[in-house]
Amino acid sequence: MATTVSGLTFIKGAPEKILPFCTHYYDEFGNVCNLTNKQKLENILKEFAERSIRIIAVAISDNTVTKEGNFKNLKLIGLLSLRDEIRKEVFKAIKDVQNAGIQTIMITGDAKATAIAIASEIGLVKNNNDIVMSSEELNKLSDKEISDILPNLKVVSRALPTDKSRLIKIAQDKNLVVGMTGDRSK
DSSP: OEEEETTEEEEEEOHHHHGGGEEEEEOTTSOEEEOOOHHHHHHHHHHHHTTTOEEEEEEEESSOOOTTOOOOSEEEEEEEEEOOOOOHHHHHHHHHHHHTTOOOOEEOSSOHHHHHHHHHHTTSOOSTTSEEEEHHHHTTSOHHHHHHHGGGEEEEESOOHHHHHHHHHHHHHTTOOOOOOOOOOO
């Protein structure tokens, strides 16, 4: 997401989409510094993701960002970390549907490592046969290939609305009964 205020464009989004275009960052005193050690940031992001912590990158551009992107020479403002506590009832719900023979697939906008951590914590991903893939990986597969792996598919990360529709259609083509739930407001 990007918004322009007083000639500056503020950008927020997935770190893997924002950081490659960051050439500078603001230090704790507001000074602009060269961003030279992106590997250190990548290591921090990986560590946080493996602990079920979501990260949002925030950057600024002196140029207007177009719908197509036009990201270049961004200045990193910071990384925001968020961790939603898993509701107590989720653990029992996952166990109950699994015991009833219902397959559950978590379709999420989270990064793959974050999605794996959450899915493992709630008992959705249990072994090496369980398949976790990103939207990008899913979209490299044909419908037939997805149909073949569907029984073991547990998580789709960085998912798009079109991924949900596609998975529903593929499951219905296999004569499976399909239901979908989403986030609910508090």
